[in-house]
Amino acid sequence: MSISAGNHTFGPESGRLLVNTTRTGLGAKAGHDLTIEVTRWRGDATVDTADPAGSSVTVEADADSLEVRQGTGGVKPLTSSDHAEIEKTIREKILHVRKHPTIMFRSTRVEGTAESFRVEGDLTIVGVTQPVAVQCSVSEGRVRGSATIVQTRWGIRPYSALLGALKLSDEVEVQFDVGLVPKQ
Template sequence: MALTSGTYALGPASGTLRLRTGRSGLGRRAGHDLTIEAARWSGEAVIDLDDPSASVVTAEIDPASFEVVEGGGGVVPLTAADRIEIVKTVREKVLKTRAHPVIRFRSTGVAGTPAAFTVEGELTIMDVTRPVTVHGRISGERLTAEASVVQSRWGIKPYSALFGQLRVADEVKIELDLAPVG
């Protein structure tokens, strides 16, 4: 299907929203690069192909729905118990999801073509709003997009262990994979 102007519902039924973390610090070999998926999120894309700047994208993510779907690297494989502990740490200590139950995105500008576009917007995490740029493209029936978030810009202290020798890298990649788009 080809993309047409119109309103599109976004969420788990239309694709995946994933976070990819890296490791830093002297103990980084002991940790894992994580792929975390949001199980509950929703959004809307109002697309105007005649005037892309009139397009609007919004999304709300429930950070309490984050689940570890993959862990690469590390000295030992990631276990089910590790996954549970990581999710608990992200929810309770890193993102404090009880006090901050929603992550929000609202576009402020859209430019480009379906083959290569950017969405400028405002991302609110833990009640801190900062600008972010999403780069995307549509190929066939798939829309893929990604953005980088530097946690410390939102006041988030990246997780650390082993007396700070193992840390989650400050930069986290956000990836969207949606289909069908038309």
């Protein structure tokens, strides 16, 4: 089943938007690789199946809606208070959500086929806009894709602890799996 041409919406009701982090440094064994879900977001897509270059997409996410879903690795499992502390750190020290409440992506170019395509666009995080490329595919009526985000390109210093011995990698992976809902 493919995606139909026209205008569509998508969001948490039709899919998931995840951020995956990995750890590095001498103390990496003490930390966790995290799966973080964006819980409040919405997207709009214009799909031109005859000419993918005529397609476009925008996604707006609430920077205050990131929730830790899973922590793998580490010396001990993450507790609910660990989840709360990580989420607070993300909101206050990494994304500065009071000053920058929204994360925004706007496509500038779409190329490929209706089944496999690349979306280039501008991603704004913490008030800084940088280009990013998203690899996408369509199967079973769903759009799936991912992009690698290098935090320092947006002026974000990757989280570190234990006097820098434990650090999150500069690269995080953003993944999505959504169903497009035709606009009424």
